[in-house]
Amino acid sequence: MHSTSPSVNIDPASCVGCGTCTRICPSDILSLENNTARAAPDTDTARCLQCGHCMAACPKNAITIPAQNPDLLDFATFTMNHAWLPPGKALPTQYLARLICSRRSCRHYRQTPVEKQKLTDLIKLAVFAPSGTNSQAWSFTCLSSRPEVLALGQSIKDFFERLNKKAENFLLRKSLALIGAKTLDHYYTNYYESVKTAMEQMEKENRDRLFHEAPAVILIGSSPGATCPKEDALLAAGNILLAAHTMGLGTCLIGYAVAAMSEDSSIQKQLGIPESETIHAAVALGYPDETYQRITGRKQPTIRFQ
Ligand SMILES: Cc1cc2nc3c(=O)[nH]c(=O)nc-3n(C[C@H](O)[C@H](O)[C@H](O)COP(=O)(O)O)c2cc1C
Incomplete structure (x- = not known):
């Protein structure tokens, strides 16, 4: 290997010195030397993001990023075409x-x-x-x-029960707010009631809200x-x-x-x-137990062109 660094390997036998990788690298750690791409000396490669843009763009497949795990591109529940989709060209x-x-x-x-x-x-x-x-x-x-989801739900419910008890304490809420700790008062105003109702429903109807x-x-x-x-x-x-x-x-x-x-x-x-x-x-x-008949809208966001 002509250029081996902890983050990028470039195979000089495959590299044609086209400069595609040097242009695309976001950290500017690649350069051409004698018409072959090389990574900056090890000291500089700390800047390498290991993003793999160079590997993805190389027309000769001459670059590998050791930290990348190719298994992450193999899926058990569907087959995946590994060819890159160019913007505007493939998925309508x-x-x-x-x-x-x-x-x-x-x-x-x-x-x-x-x-x-x-x-x-x-x-x-x-x-x-x-x-x-x-x-x-x-x-x-x-x-x-x-059962695992239920156990987590129970711990979270216990937490909110304790929080609601604390939030019911007017003096505690207001004295905390006075010293600048307004979180409990904010919680009481905005969430206390809905959390209380949800927890009551969970209790009475045995329903996981x-x-x-x-x-x-x-x-x-x-x-x-x-x-x-x-x-x-x-x-x-x-x-x-x-x-x-x-x-x-x-x-x-x-x-x-x-x-x-x-x-x-x-x-x-x-x-x-x-x-x-x-x-x-x-x-x-x-798996959902609900169906919808149509796609609906959204509130109008603030949009600016300047
Ligand atoms: C950060 C975040 C937290 C949310 N937390 C809850 C939640 O605790 N319970 C819940 O039922 N929905 C929760 N939602 C879902 C929102 O209520 C939902 O995205 C919103 O009403 C828009 O509906 P849609 O996702 O069906 O388009 C959360 C959404 C976001 C983005």
Whole structure:
């Protein structure tokens, strides 16, 4: 190998010195030397994002990124064509638009378990989301049976029961607000009543108002080293929501689960998730027990052209 670095390998026998990789590299670590691409000396390759743009663009397939796991491109539940889709050339926009607009938050699920292979394929698709500085520091914790989902739901319910008890205390709320800690007062004004009603319903009707009876949940977290952990997690979640729809699955983001886990570290501990990770998204999944007749609209957003 002419140029081997911890992050990029370039095979000089295959490289034709076309410069495609040097132009596309976002970190400018590649250059041409004697008509062959090379990575900057090791000291500079710390800048390499290992994004694989060079590998994807090379017309001679002369580049490999050792950190990339090619198995993530092999799916158990469908076959995948690995050829890159050029913008505007392949998937008609109306198909994607229909998919985007047809995904709805599902709040009625069949009790059919979600196959682990499908959950794995969804996670493989999740990690093709962009991530800040390509850190890809995601963690995915799958709860793939109803008892596991119920146990998590119980811990979250216990958390909200304790929180509602605290929020009922007028003096505590107001004295905290006086010293600038307004979170409890804000919670009381905005969420207390609906959480109380939901918990009463859960109790009386034995109905899972938190995960909507979903048989599976994927918790998306960040491992240490993520530069934009929350954004990365939500982008990964976006991939899961859309891909799940194509696989016949309904999904719903469960913000209440994330809120409880961010306040009560014991919930994360019970699940065996290391303390160093933070959960940013909880996706309930299952085969939907609801159908819709049509795609509907959205509120008018603020749009500006300047
Ligand atoms: C960050 C976030 C948290 C959410 N949390 C919940 C939740 O805890 N429970 C729930 O039923 N829906 C939850 N939702 C779903 C929203 O209510 C839903 O996306 C919104 O009403 C629009 O409906 P649609 O997803 O069907 O288009 C959440 C959505 C987001 C983006």
